[in-house]
Amino acid sequence: MINIAIAAGGTGGHIFPGISIAEGFINKFDNVKIIFIGARNGIENIIIPKYNFKVVKINAQRLYRYLTFKNLLFPFYLLESIEQTKRIFNKMNTDIFIGCGGFVSGAAGLAALYLQLPIFLQEQNSFPGISTRLLAKSCKRLYLGNKDAKQYFKSSRLVGTKIKYTGNPIRKFEKISKEEALNFWKFENKKTIFIYGGSQGSHALNVNFYGIINDILSNDIQIIFQTGFLDFERVKNKYGIRKGLIVQPFFNNIEYAYSASDLVICRAGAISLSEISHFGLPAILIPFPYSAGQHQLKNAKSFMKKGAAEIITEQELNPQLLLQKILDLINNKNKLIKMSDSIKTLSIYDSAARIVEDIIQFIRKQ
Numbered sequence: 001m002i003n004i005a006i007a008a009g010g011t012g013g014h015i016f017p018g019i020s021i022a023e024g025f026i027n028k029f030d031n032v033k034i035i036f037i038g039a040r041n042g043i044e045n046i047i048i049p050k051y052n053f054k055v056v057k058i059n060a061q062r063l064y065r066y067l068t069f070k071n072l073l074f075p076f077y078l079l080e081s082i083e084q085t086k087r088i089f090n091k092m093n094t095d096i097f098i099g100c101g102g103f104v105s106g107a108a109g110l111a112a113l114y115l116q117l118p119i120f121l122q123e124q125n126s127f128p129g130i131s132t133r134l135l136a137k138s139c140k141r142l143y144l145g146n147k148d149a150k151q152y153f154k155s156s157r158l159v160g161t162k163i164k165y166t167g168n169p170i171r172k173f174e175k176i177s178k179e180e181a182l183n184f185w186k187f188e189n190k191k192t193i194f195i196y197g198g199s200q201g202s203h204a205l206n207v208n209f210y211g212i213i214n215d216i217l218s219n220d221i222q223i224i225f226q227t228g229f230l231d232f233e234r235v236k237n238k239y240g241i242r243k244g245l246i247v248q249p250f251f252n253n254i255e256y257a258y259s260a261s262d263l264v265i266c267r268a269g270a271i272s273l274s275e276i277s278h279f280g281l282p283a284i285l286i287p288f289p290y291s292a293g294q295h296q297l298k299n300a301k302s303f304m305k306k307g308a309a310e311i312i313t314e315q316e317l318n319p320q321l322l323l324q325k326i327l328d329l330i331n332n333k334n335k336l337i338k339m340s341d342s343i344k345t346l347s348i349y350d351s352a353a354r355i356v357e358d359i360i361q362f363i364r365k366q
Contacts, residue, residue, distance in 0.1 A: 002029060002363065003092050007037040007108035008100035009044040010062070012198060013271040017122050017145075017352075018100040019051050020169035024356035035092060037085060037108040043200060044104075050252060058084040062103040078107055085111035096120065096359065099131060106131035113138050118366075120359055124168050124270035126302070127293030128152050136162075140362060143355050145270050148298065166355050167348025168274040173255040181259035185224065185246050191330050192222040194261040194281075198269055201228010201249070204314055205265070205286060210235060212323040217244055221330060224257045226250060263330050265322070268300035268311075277347035282339035283309040284325055286317060308343035 004025060008018030022034045038044040038055040048055045061077035085108045089097070097112035098120045099105035105121075109131060112119050119139040123132045126148040136142055136153060144150060145168030153163065182189060193216070197205040206227055216223055222244040227235050232249035239245060251257050258264075258279040266272050268287040276283050285303065287296035303309040312325060329335065348354075 002032045003095045004032060004034045004098065005037060005089060005092065005094045005096075005108070005112075006034060006098045006100065007105040008048075008102065009036075009038045009042040009060075009104035010102035011043070011200065011269070012047065013124055013269045014100045014102040014105070015044050015047050016171050016271055017124060017169040018098070019048065019053065020171060020352040021098060021100070021122065021355055022053055023051070023172060024169075024352040028356055028360065033092070035088075037088065037104055039104050042104065056088050058088070058104070058107065060104045060107045078110075081107040082111045082114070086115060089115055089117065096363070098122065098359075099135060100124075101129045101131055103131065106134055109135040118362065120355075122166075122169070122355065123149055124274075125149065125292075125295040126270075126298045127291075127295035129292060141358060143358075145274065145351070146299070146302075148302070164354075164358065166358075167351040168270055169352035169355060170271060170274050170278060171254075173258075173278070176255055176259040178259055181256045184253075184256045185222075185260055187222050187244065187260060190220055190222050190244075191263075192224065192261045193263045193265060193326060193330065194224040194226075194257045195265040196226035196251075196257075196272075197228060198267050198272060201226065201231060202267060202286075202288070203228075203231060204317065205267070206231045206235070208317050208319050208322050209265070210238075212319045213239060213245065215323055216326065217242070219327060221326075222260075224251075224261065226254075226257070262336060263326065265326065268296040268303070270295075270299060273299055273303060274347070274351075277308075277343050278349070280340045280344040280347075282329065282336050282343065284312060284322075284329065285309045286312050286314060289314045303343070303346070306342050306346065308339055308346060 006018045008014045025032050036048050036055045039060045040057045058081040060081040096118045099109045100122045120141050121139045122143045124145040126146040128149050142163050143166045147165050225247045229249045235247050264276050264281045264283045268285040285300040287300045300311045304311050
């Protein structure tokens with residue numbers, strides 16, 4: 001029996017790579033046990049159980065990047081969560097630890113380091129997170145989703161030989177035809193856009209899109225809108241059930257949203273970009289301006305340079321600009337085709353399999 005603990009929490013960008021890696025092990029081994037380490041109030045407690053994996057909660061707290069009294073309690077929560085994770089690892093007889101980023105990954109990784117467990121890290125972004133930078137020297141392998149992240153480890157001779165570029169593992173999606181997806185939403189065979197702000201939604205995107213829904217519908221364009229939970233009731237109460245409009249706080253069946261769409265409007269998080277690349281979807285990217293090292297802006301610029309996406313910064317974002325950009329692109333068939341062809345070249349389809357196979361090789365050597 002191989003016992004594996006995975007820490008992945010905070011956002012879907014950390015969670016879904018962890019799930020993908022876990023499923024890779026399940027498909028490869030009959031005698032493997034996997035648990036996830038999650039924060040007590042994290043969204044991972046909602047998402048991960050739906051994929052039939054157990055989440056064990058710890059009292060991890062994020063370190064805020066702005067001045068707040070909450071950070072005064074951070075050391076206490078960190079020590080407590082390390083001790084909790086050590087007990088979890090010992091009870092499970094954990095063989096290896098896999099960290100997929102986020103503050104939970106940092107606390108659990110320090111517990112794994114204390115217990116001298118083999119540590120494997122998967123970093124999604126072009127600018128590595130604090131947890132990855134903290135644990136990199138102690139890991140057995142560091143799997144990068146973005147080649148640009150490698151530059152941040154050049155100063156460490158220890159890490160150099162451990163780095164592998166694998167792309168980002170994404171969820172396993174059913175292969176669905178556009179016709180099937182449109183039927184699923186009870187849509188007609190018309191141009192369709194999908195807008196979302198990540199697993200937790202984006203208030204900035206929602207506010208700017210909220211007022212132009214009628215304009216888009218009047219241009220004979222169908223809309224799939226993932227609001228997140230905070231803004232869902234507001235949008236639902238204003239628009240209700242309307243032909244050509246689907247509004248949900250979160251899509252568990254997101255492959256139907258992607259497969260039905262001709263254009264995506266979203267943030268520039270690593271996993272969002274990996275998923276739209278997988279589906280070959282042109283995109284309007286609105287990078288989150290406060291991401292660490294401005295990695296979302298860097299991600300977006302990389303896609304734009306390759307002709308795969310267009311960018312609106314949050315500073316310049318307004319409803320009329322967003323509407324004009326959507327209409328310009330959705331009505332330019334040739335440009336959409338070129339963007340689709342470009343973005344498909346950025347997809348690595350077997351990222352999780354590469355990571356699982358590499359870890360298996362390590363286990364066999366041990």
